[in-house]
Amino acid sequence: MSDTKGSSFMELRRGPWTLEEDSLLIHYIALHGEGRWNLLARCSGLKRTGKSCRLRWLNYLKPDVKRGNLSAEEQFMILELHSRWGNRWSRIAQHLPGRTDNEIKNYWRTRVQKQARQMKIDSNSSLFADAVRCFWMPRLLEKMAASSSSSSSLINQTSLPSSCSTAVTHDHHHQYQADETVNYQYSEGGFDDPAGSQLLFKSSSNSEMMNEIPNSASTCSFMDDDDELGTLLENSSFMDDDSSWLVDELWHVRKVHEWGGGTGI
């Protein structure tokens, strides 16, 4: 079972890869292709396990791996797909070309869970899901709208109760492939419609439009009970930047959720 058996006589390297190791790996794969990682590890001259070689290639050296910050669209996709699939990082990564499961996992842990920690709530709770859906995702949509006047390949919609939606204006209609059977669609009307609070999916198999609200049982219901707070939140900027919300305000959300008999944490 051990990946290192058979090469136990050889001292295996660990830790950061050197340029020489990278070029060895790239060269070997150029000649022999991907796969058979243990064979590669034995034959390439690398003193690494097959696992290590595979990881290095897939997460860093592979030509189509994107580097750099995640775009608003990519962040939106991660939030949306995670709400549907949970920690299925590789599955989520399949829908973000050039991004790896490791990168997405790191994003979730360092950025998303950080927000949950600041709010002192469980990142797996419905409350946090509400906050993401009501404040973070609309903010990303705003950013996407602002930048999409140039160009955009992705887009979406989300389940935004009218009480939660911020002023989002769009001049564009976008579409992206979400998985084998579902196309996500977003159009401007979806947000302008006061009742436009649902996630719309267009089945590619039967072309029917379907309404779906992930986590619908808890979707922002707490907002309906507090118009004053709703106004406050709508008028507020909930992220100082890409990943930092105004924690004090979100703390109020938490309190309203708890006191208002919300879905709990």
Added chain:
DNA sequence: AATGCGAGCAACCGCGTTTGA
């Protein structure tokens, strides 16, 4: 300038699944 600390990310580890002999 030196030190401490935290965020971000690359890499490792354990384990479940798949493959093929």
Added chain:
DNA sequence: TTCAAACGCGGTTGCTCGCAT
């Protein structure tokens, strides 16, 4: 059908770098 090897996924660790003191 069985079993060992290989593969892939998700959780965790630890290194690096930037910022604050």
